[in-house]
Amino acid sequence: MAVSIAHLGAEHHHSGFGLFTATPRLSWRFNSTAIKDWKQASYDLVITRNGTEEAYHVDSSSSLYNPWPSLPLSSREQATVRVKATGVDGLPTDWTTLNIEVALLNRSDWAAKLIGGPLQGPEPKRPILLRKAFVYSGSSRARLYATAHGVYEVHINGQRVSEELLAPGWQSYNHRLHYQTYDVTALLREGENVIGAHVAEGWFASRIGRPGVPNHWGEQLGFLAQLEVDGEICCQTDSSWEHLDGPLLLSELYNGEVCDTNLDDPTWSTTTPKSSAKGPVQELPFPNAKLVAPDIAPVTRIMELKPKEIITTASGKKVLDFGQNFVGWLRFERDIPGKPSQSILIRHAEVMEHGELGTRPLRSAQARYELRLGGRTKGCETKFTFYGFRYAEINGYDDVSLDDFTGIVIASNLRRTGTFESSHAMLNRLHENTIWSMRGNFISIPTDCPQRDEKLGWTGDIQVFAPTANFIFDTSAFLGSWLRDLEVDQKDAGGVVPVVIPNPPRQPDSRMKRPMAIWGDASVITPWDLYTTFGDLRQLEVQWESMCLWLDTGIPRDARGFWSTASPQYGDWLDPRAPADMPGNCPTDNFLVANAYLIYTTKLAADIGKILGKTQKGEQYASDADSLKELFLEEYVTPKGRMACDTQSTYALALKFGLLEDKHLTTARERLGYLVRWERFKITTGFAGTPIILQALSDNGMLNLAYRMLQERDCPGWLYPVSMGATSIWERWNSMLEDGRIHPGQMTSFNHYALGSVCAFMHKTIGGLSPTSPGWKTALVRPQPGGTIRFAKTAFDSPYGLYKVDWEIENGKMTTKIQVPPNTEARVVLRGIDETVGSGEYLYVTDWEEDVDWPPSQVPGPQRNTVTSSFVP
Numbered sequence: 001m002a003v004s005i006a007h008l009g010a011e012h013h014h015s016g017f018g019l020f021t022a023t024p025r026l027s028w029r030f031n032s033t034a035i036k037d038w039k040q041a042s043y044d045l046v047i048t049r050n051g052t053e054e055a056y057h058v059d060s061s062s063s064l065y066n067p068w069p070s071l072p073l074s075s076r077e078q079a080t081v082r083v084k085a086t087g088v089d090g091l092p093t094d095w096t097t098l099n100i101e102v103a104l105l106n107r108s109d110w111a112a113k114l115i116g117g118p119l120q121g122p123e124p125k126r127p128i129l130l131r132k133a134f135v136y137s138g139s140s141r142a143r144l145y146a147t148a149h150g151v152y153e154v155h156i157n158g159q160r161v162s163e164e165l166l167a168p169g170w171q172s173y174n175h176r177l178h179y180q181t182y183d184v185t186a187l188l189r190e191g192e193n194v195i196g197a198h199v200a201e202g203w204f205a206s207r208i209g210r211p212g213v214p215n216h217w218g219e220q221l222g223f224l225a226q227l228e229v230d231g232e233i234c235c236q237t238d239s240s241w242e243h244l245d246g247p248l249l250l251s252e253l254y255n256g257e258v259c260d261t262n263l264d265d266p267t268w269s270t271t272t273p274k275s276s277a278k279g280p281v282q283e284l285p286f287p288n289a290k291l292v293a294p295d296i297a298p299v300t301r302i303m304e305l306k307p308k309e310i311i312t313t314a315s316g317k318k319v320l321d322f323g324q325n326f327v328g329w330l331r332f333e334r335d336i337p338g339k340p341s342q343s344i345l346i347r348h349a350e351v352m353e354h355g356e357l358g359t360r361p362l363r364s365a366q367a368r369y370e371l372r373l374g375g376r377t378k379g380c381e382t383k384f385t386f387y388g389f390r391y392a393e394i395n396g397y398d399d400v401s402l403d404d405f406t407g408i409v410i411a412s413n414l415r416r417t418g419t420f421e422s423s424h425a426m427l428n429r430l431h432e433n434t435i436w437s438m439r440g441n442f443i444s445i446p447t448d449c450p451q452r453d454e455k456l457g458w459t460g461d462i463q464v465f466a467p468t469a470n471f472i473f474d475t476s477a478f479l480g481s482w483l484r485d486l487e488v489d490q491k492d493a494g495g496v497v498p499v500v501i502p503n504p505p506r507q508p509d510s511r512m513k514r515p516m517a518i519w520g521d522a523s524v525i526t527p528w529d530l531y532t533t534f535g536d537l538r539q540l541e542v543q544w545e546s547m548c549l550w551l552d553t554g555i556p557r558d559a560r561g562f563w564s565t566a567s568p569q570y571g572d573w574l575d576p577r578a579p580a581d582m583p584g585n586c587p588t589d590n591f592l593v594a595n596a597y598l599i600y601t602t603k604l605a606a607d608i609g610k611i612l613g614k615t616q617k618g619e620q621y622a623s624d625a626d627s628l629k630e631l632f633l634e635e636y637v638t639p640k641g642r643m644a645c646d647t648q649s650t651y652a653l654a655l656k657f658g659l660l661e662d663k664h665l666t667t668a669r670e671r672l673g674y675l676v677r678w679e680r681f682k683i684t685t686g687f688a689g690t691p692i693i694l695q696a697l698s699d700n701g702m703l704n705l706a707y708r709m710l711q712e713r714d715c716p717g718w719l720y721p722v723s724m725g726a727t728s729i730w731e732r733w734n735s736m737l738e739d740g741r742i743h744p745g746q747m748t749s750f751n752h753y754a755l756g757s758v759c760a761f762m763h764k765t766i767g768g769l770s771p772t773s774p775g776w777k778t779a780l781v782r783p784q785p786g787g788t789i790r791f792a793k794t795a796f797d798s799p800y801g802l803y804k805v806d807w808e809i810e811n812g813k814m815t816t817k818i819q820v821p822p823n824t825e826a827r828v829v830l831r832g833i834d835e836t837v838g839s840g841e842y843l844y845v846t847d848w849e850e851d852v853d854w855p856p857s858q859v860p861g862p863q864r865n866t867v868t869s870s871f872v873p
Contacts, residue, residue, distance in 0.1 A: 003038050003822045005096040006031040006801060008083050012477035012536070013295040014413075016100040018181030020293035022072035024100065025065040028083055030093075030801040030822040030839075037838030038822040041088040045069060046095075048080040063823055064535055064775055064799055075105045076143070076231050087822075103181045103293035104145055104226075110291065112226040112236035114149070115281040116199075117243040120221075123207055123214035124252040127200035127384065129244045129268060130223055130281060134195065134235035136188045142229050144195075147179035147291065149222035149284075151202030151384050155269035156187040156195050164298035165410055166384065169444035170203040170457075171481075172502040173217040175488040177289040180298070184227070189271070195235060196269030197223045200251040200384035203444075207254060209504040209512070212364065212453055216504040222284050242277035244268065247375075251384040254365035254453045256348075261375030262340050295477035297413040299443055301328075305407035307392075310400055313356050317393050318400045325350050325390040325728040325751055327440035327450040328408040329369065329382035336397060336404075338373025344396040345370050348389035350451060350728075350750040353742050357393045361735075361748045365453040386410060388440060388451030388751050390727065411439040412478060415797075418471040420762055422792040426722045426872050427710070427762065433722070434756030437729040438469055441753055445482050445502070449731065449749040456500040457482065460570065461754045463522035464691040468759040470533040471796060479530055480539055486523060487546040495553030497523050497546075515554055516570050517563060517594035518687055521601045523550040528604055534799055535775015540608055547605050548617065555598065560631055561624065563594040572649045572686035576716040576733045580745040586686055589645040592636050593653065593688045599628045600657040632659055641667030648675050649689030652696040669700045676702075677859040681709045681871070683716045683733065691757035698765050698784065704856050706765070707787030710758070711871040718758055719872055729756040767794025768805045768816075772827065775799045781818050782829040783807045786851065788873045800824045814848040817841070 010016045010024035026045070040063055045056040047070050056069045063085065073079060078101045086092040104110060117128040136142075144161060146154055147168045154161045161182045168178040199221050207214045227235040247264040251257045268275040308323035320330075330346060338344075346369040351358040359367075367387050371380055392407075394400050420431045441447045446462040446469070447455050462469070462479070469475050482501060489503040490496065493513045497520035500512055507513075527543040530536070556564040563569070571590025578586040603625040609618025636644045641664030643650040651672035654660050660668055675684075676697065685693050697706035713719045716733030724736050731752035735743050742748055764770040768783025776798035783792065783805055791808035801821025808815050820826045822839040831846045855871065 002091065002093065003033050003035055003085075003087060004031045004093050005029070005083065005085060008081065008096045008098040010081075010098065010100050011295055012480060012534075014297035014477065016098050017183070018103045018293045019100055020103050020105065020295070022074065022102065022105060023068035025067060026081065026083065027064045027066065027799065028085070028096065029063070029797070029799055032802045032819050032821050033839065034841050035822070036840035039088045039838065040085045040823045043083060043085045046082040049077070061823065065538070073102045075102055075109050076228070077102045104291070107291065110226060111233055112224050113238045114222045114224045114284040114286055115237045115239070115241055116149075116220050116222040116284050117281060119219070122219070123205070124250050124255065125201045125205060125221060127198060127246060127248040127251050128221055129196060129198055129246040130241050131194060131196040131244065131269060131273065131277065132235060132241045134193055134227070135191060136193050136229065136234060138190055139229040140185075142183070142185040142188050142227065142234070144182040144184045144225060144227050145179055146182070146197070146223070146225040147177055148199050148224065149173070149218050149220070149287070150199050150204045152197050152199045152223055153383065154182070154195065154197050154225070156184055157189060157193055158267065158270040159187055161187060163300050165301070166202065166299045166444060169294070169299065170502060172485040172488050173204055173289055174505065175289050176292050176485060177287050178294045179224070179291050181293060192271050194269050194271050194273060195225070195227065197225065198246060198383070199223050200248065202384060203253065206252055209456065209500070209507055212254065213504065213506050213508060216506045220284060224287070239280060239283050241281045243279065243281050244275050244277045248383065253385050253455060254367070256366055256368040256370070256387070257382050257385055258370040258372070259380060260372040261377055261380065262372065264375050294481055296481050297415070297477070299410055300413045302409045302411045302413065302439065305409060307402050307405060307407070310402060311352070315356060317356065317395070318398070319352070319357060320392045320394065320400070320405060322390055322392070322407050323727070324436065325388070326407065326409045326436065327386055327388050327443065327751070328410040329387055330392055330405045331381040331408055332371070332377045332379065333404055333406055335376055335378045336373065340372065340374035342373045342396060343370050344373065344394065347393040347395065348387040348451070349391050349393070350389055351736060351742065352391060353740065357391055358742055360742060361452055361750070363453045363746070365451070367451060381408060386443065386450065388449065409439070410443065412442045412444060414442065414473040414475065414478060416472070417474050417797040418763065419795045420759070420767055420793070422766060423790045424711070424788065424872070426719050427789070429722050430718055431759055431762060433726055433728050434468065434753060434759050435472060436727060437751050437753040437756055438472060440728065440751050442473070442478065446479070449752050451751060452749060457502060458500055458519070459486070459497060459522040460499065460516070460519035460573070460687055461752070463518060463525055464687060465753050465757045466526050466529040468757050468763075470529060471760070471763050476530060476534040476536065476539075479526060483527060483543055483546070487543065490523065490546055490549060490554065495549045496520065497550055497554055514567060515556055517597045519570065520550055520554060521597050523547055524601045524605050524608070528608060531774055532771060533775070535777065537611070541612060544608070544612060544614065547608065551602060551605055551621070561628055562631060563591055563598060565591055569594050570687070572688040574732060575649070575684060575686035577684055578686070580743065583745070583747060588647045588649045588686070588688070592645050592650060595628070595632055596653040596657055596659060597688070599625055599632060599659060602628060629659060633661070637664060641665065642671060643668070646671070646675070647684065648672065648679070648693060649685045651675070652685065652689045652693040655700055656692045656696045669702070672696065672700070673702050673705055674859060676705050676709060677856065680858050681705070681712045681717070682714065683709065683718075687754065690755060691760070694758060694761040695765065698761070703784055703786050704851055704853050706761070707789070708856050708871060710761070711787050713870045713872050718755070726750070729753050763794055763796070766792050768792075768807065769794045769796055769803055776803065777824055779803055779820070779824065779826045780829065781805055781826050783816065785809060785814070787854065798824075809848050812848055814846045816844045816846070
């Protein structure tokens with residue numbers, strides 16, 4: 001079997017169509033193969049431009065981010081790239097082809113005007129329809145470049161130009177505005193054509209943030225589009241367009257949509273439109289933001305779900321249960337008769353409480369879809385907003401059947417890269433819940449939750465979750481784009497990293513720009529996590545200024561260089577012992593947490609500076625980290641290693657971040673183990689401690705305690721929500737109480753991915769797969785079985801190709817199968833084995849002995865032996 005190239009890509013772009021660079025770097029990953037120790041020695045490129053072939057031979061083992069060898073591409077230019085790699089054995093792969101096309105690179109490429117309908121009130125805004133007739137004479141290539149102040153959907157001659165949803169997505173609109181490139185050649189016809197755009201407020205002008213304030217980036221909806229035929233403008237937005245009313249009366253992120261079927265005219269964008277125009281449009285000032293063609297994959301429909309059950313509540317309501325908490329909306333599957341005065345109202349919620357729809361966690365968000373009857377209902381669905389829900393209450397329609405509605409699941413359409421499976425069914429469900437929560441919160445940007453009056457890009461959530469996210473999906477472009485927004489909003493905030501990105505600029509107070517450890521540290525840690533997974537040095541380079549700005553300016557410090565205590569900290573947010581209405585008031589000292597993170601982040605910046613050749617700055621940060629560590633030891637650690645604040649989180653942080661001296665380690669390890677046992681293996685950590693505690697235990701000789709904590713079924717523990725039927729990750733350990741009541745706290749969500757960060761432990765320690773050099777050029781295969789788990793399978797489709805680990809324990813033997821992709825190496829560590837192997841497939845059979853300390857005992861103490869803690873075998 002020969003080695004072959006599985007995929008050739010340009011930059012981190014999802015397809016290569018609509019590139020926003022003149023010199024795209026080229027990368028390729030390989031199909032896995034049984035050929036052992038295959039290494040690339042050289043590669044050949046053939047680039048075809050304007051009918052001319054250019055051939056390049058490069059002696060290099062690099063298959064990632066190889067420089068563009070030809071002259072820079074120009075706006076609109078097309079090229080075909082073919083690559084062939086040759087191994088050190090002299091055997092080549094087959095040729096692999098990528099067709100690329102550049103978008104509009106320069107502001108001067110845009111002749112279109114930003115247009116809009118009449119100025120509306122502060123909120124909510126009725127979506128507008130915009131339309132223009134034009135003549136087309138036939139060509140070989142037609143491209144539409146489009147964006148909006150709001151969200152938009154374009155039709156040409158009655159057909160949608162793309163399956164993309166919620167375009168252009170959410171960005172820091174004062175600085176960066178994404179635009180999309182569409183191939184519309186097949187939609188045009190000889191003679192007269194009609195192009196139409198449906199535009200709603202989306203994130204741009206809606207009520208977003210805490211508290212919700214409208215019109216953060218602007219108060220008037222706008223649309224910008226340029227239709228080109230063979231590179232020449234055929235139609236563009238300007239004052240010659242007209243606007244008209246559509247069927248949508250309301251479309252708002254928090255409240256939902258109202259659609260009047262009596263106003264729907266499917267011919268509004270056809271060549272013979274029947275709808276009457278209201279009048280000409282207004283030309284608006286051209287966007288100040290930089291127009292950017294993004295690399296990230298668009299938001300699309302990911303899958304469809306059918307309801308599993310119809311629940312009739314005690315109050316007589318009909319509720320559809322889809323069996324899965326997801327993000328999206330419902331589609332009507334048949335025409336429902338009714339008068340124009342009648343409506344069907346759909347209310348969405350994630351849970352049921354007391355047998356009725358549980359809407360209290362939505363807070364001020366209404367999360368409704370109202371469809372006014374009298375016209376065609378089949379195919380009707382939400383267009384410009386989304387809901388987080390498992391249950392949908394149908395009002396105004398009594399004859400509900402399971403076939404009447406379909407659930408539409410939406411998300412940014414990222415490539416799935418990582419998988420995990422084990423012998424433990426509840427852990428498998430926990431992993432699946434994490435995937436669903438990531439999918440539901442990765443809609444244009446990484447958000448905290450998709451259902452209530454937030455849907456915000458909280459920096460702390462993604463900072464702790466990024467290692468898990470980067471394994472499960474290819475997040476290189478997605479998080480890379482979000483980090484660019486982080487930097488520009490950070491500069492607007494004087495160096496402080498706002499706690500939500502994009503940061504809504506019209507906040508009535510300064511809470512969102514308050515400097516916060518863990519949250520602000522995303523400016524340093526998250527780029528590093530991207531580099532670790534994807535190996536792109538440029539992603540560190542472009543964020544370096546942001547890192548320095550945070551450490552040098554954004555963090556308020558006292559005279560010693562520690563965090564100033566003048567402003568509050570979130571700290572170990574959502575420690576289960578914190579009061580329900582005060583989730584930041586946890587037993588762990590918030591400033592100990594902040595300073596632990598400060599040292600870790602400073603050391604990381606020192607390492608990054610060294611890698612980037614920023615020698616002077618890197619050495620400064622290294623010196624700062626050493627000085628801060630000495631202060632930390634003086635302030636928070638006893639001479640023998642006892643932490644002044646005696647909690648699971650403090651020991652996990654100190655051990656994981658390397659904040660202790662050798663003389664402290666024995667005491668710190670013993671104390672962490674004691675606290676885990678003392679709490680009967682319950683979790684007593686929040687945002688700071690939870691993502692790292694299992695790995696801290698594992699790395700410090702307490703693997704059995706890590707497994708015991710992971711398998712704990714009672715609350716607070718990772719398997720408690722699973723035992724309660726959760727199908728996504730909850731915000732709180734007990735978002736749902738055992739008696740079926742929703743947690744009384746004002747902040748309760750059933751779709752928050754942060755606690756799913758435990759999957760990083762599942763991938764690395766249970767599955768046994770982790771990188772040891774950037775981009776997975778080298779990896780560690782070291783499964784560490786424990787607890788009651790007897791087999792596990794983990795795979796990661798890395799930038800080089802597919803790694804796989806598959807192990808099983810039976811009859812005193814552990815059988816481990818591994819797969820290593822071409823052009824990489826893996827260190828394999830098993831009982832009695834420690835060797836490095838190249839590409840290929842390998843089988844190992846080793847002896848296995850059961851852990852004599854399983855299950856580990858609890859620490860005896862007053863009232864401790866009267867309560868039995870449970871774990872799932």
